[in-house]
Amino acid sequence: MDKKKKSELSFVERMLLMKRAGFSHTGASFSNKNSDDFILEPLEQRIKSILQINDRNHLNANEMLFFIMYDIENNKVRTQIAKYLIKKGCLRVQKSIFFAEAERKVFNDIHSDLKAIQELYDNMDSIFFVPVSSDQLRAMKIVGQSIDFELIAGNKNTLFF
Secondary structure, three states: OOOOOOOOOOHHHHHHHHHHOOOOOOOOOOOOOOOOOOOOOOHHHHHHHHHHHHHOOOOOOOEEEEEEEEEOOOHHHHHHHHHHHHHOOOEEEEOOEEEEEEEHHHHHHHHHHHHHHHHHOOOOOEEEEEEEOHHHHHOOOOOOOOOOHHHHHOOOOOOOO
């Protein structure tokens, strides 16, 4: 007996199966008990990870740096998208913000997959794809937690007398 190996479903196909199974995006409300609250590294570590990517040698012509930010109301959809982005190699910066260094093809694949998911459901969600340059990344400012971003980024100047 020769068993056929099932091919793995794509992210879009899995989400389509969820929809066909009766899962509806409408009526699913946001709650403070986010099921996609993965444990985040401390902010300082997340910044260091971003800057390590930025400090590498220059990107190849087919690579790019980008942020993906979303506002997704439904917990289940939001969780699936977060897991998908992590699987694609994106670094979670905040609960709804991811950063990646990837080939343009990966960027385009992520964009087309998330666009297809967005079109499956009647919703008011939004997903932003923001390409950035190394210079723009270094010019990043952070407001909030007590952290000296300039020190981590190496942007502070020290004067010796």
